[in-house]
Structures are given as structure tokens and as C-alpha cells.
Amino acid sequence: MNALSIGLLLAGLLVVLVLGGYALHLWRRVWAQQKAYASAESARQQRLGGDLRLLAGSLLDEQLPLIEGAIRIKILLDNYNIQLSNHERCRVFHTLFDETSGIPTHAAWKALTAAERRQHDKRFSELELQHKAAARKAARWLLDEGLPQHPAHV
Known part of the structure; x- marks a missing residue:
């Protein structure tokens, strides 16, 4: 082997090492981004779960109108867990x-x-009479079984 071959071999080895180091750097960035995403998603899920608990509790305590509560719960559930x-x-x-x-x-x-609003309010009342018991039962189920229990933070 002559000096030129050895020089080219060393240059090639140096290029491979530099590219390998750069690839490792990029993978570390990907892993960090994945970890940050997982952390953000976990925080989002906890926040949505807490919001769902608050809404379900407010619906049961009648601090929230039934129709409004049901709509808000449905939308949050869709974002929290589509299977749930x-x-x-x-x-x-x-x-x-x-x-x-x-x-x-x-x-x-x-x-x-005013007449149109009264007509919609009448429909709200009909829906509330028809679905109040089922909505309260569903809210209670969410609190007791559907949503994971999180220990209180001290």
C-alpha cells in the first residue's frame, strides 16, 4: 500500500466518523423531540381529564346547564379519547x-x-326532560369508572 492509498483510506474513515457523529447528533435531537412531545401529550391528557372531571362534576351539581355541559363534555371526550x-x-x-x-x-x-329564541329554549327544555337522567348517569360513570383516577397533588 502506498502513501496515497493510506491517505485516502484515512480520509474516508474520517468522513465516515464525521457523518456517523452527525447522524448521532440528529438522532439525539429526534429522541429529545419525541420525549418533549410525549411529555406535552401527557400534560394535555391530564389537563383534558381534569377538565372532563370538572365538567362532569358541575353537571351533576347542576352548576352547569345540561345542554351546555353535554356539548362541552362531548367535545372534550372527542379530544381526550375517541374510544371513551x-x-x-x-x-x-x-x-x-x-x-x-x-x-x-x-x-x-x-x-x-325573541320568538325564535323561545322556540329554541322550548327545544332545550324538551331535550333536558328527555335526557337529563341519562346525562347525569353518564357523567357519574365518567367520574367513577370512565376517567382514570389521578391522585391529588399536594
Whole structure:
């Protein structure tokens, strides 16, 4: 082997080592990003779970109107865990959401005439009478069984 061959071999080895080091650096960044994502997702899940517990408790304590609570719970459940959201015991939240999906909100609600608002309020009352027991039962199930129990932070 001559000096040129040895020099090229060493240069090639140096290039492989540099590229390997760079690849390791990139993989470390990927692993760090994956860890950060997992941590953020865990925090998000805990936050959503806490919000669901708060809403379900408020619905049971009647601190939250039934229709509004059911809609909020349904949306949070969809974001928290789609399998839990689609559980048969949570069906009532979907039913109330679907039954009220065409009702205007915010500025569109304010733009309604008094007669139109009364008509929607009448529909809300009918839905509440029809689904109140099932919604309360579903909220209780979420608190007792559906949502994981988290120890209180001290």
C-alpha cells in the first residue's frame, strides 16, 4: 500500500466518523423531540381529564346547564379519547350534541327574534326532560369508572 492509498483510506474513515457523529447528533435531537412531545401529550391528557372531571362534576351539581355541559363534555371526550367518547354510556352526550348542532350560537343567537329564541329554549327544555337522567348517569360513570383516577397533588 502506498502513501496515497493510506491517505485516502484515512480520509474516508474520517468522513465516515464525521457523518456517523452527525447522524448521532440528529438522532439525539429526534429522541429529545419525541420525549418533549410525549411529555406535552401527557400534560394535555391530564389537563383534558381534569377538565372532563370538572365538567362532569358541575353537571351533576347542576352548576352547569345540561345542554351546555353535554356539548362541552362531548367535545372534550372527542379530544381526550375517541374510544371513551364512543362508549355506549357516553352516547347521550353525542345525542344532545347532534340535537342542538343546528342552533345558532354567540352573535347569531343574539340576532334571533325573541320568538325564535323561545322556540329554541322550548327545544332545550324538551331535550333536558328527555335526557337529563341519562346525562347525569353518564357523567357519574365518567367520574367513577370512565376517567382514570389521578391522585391529588399536594
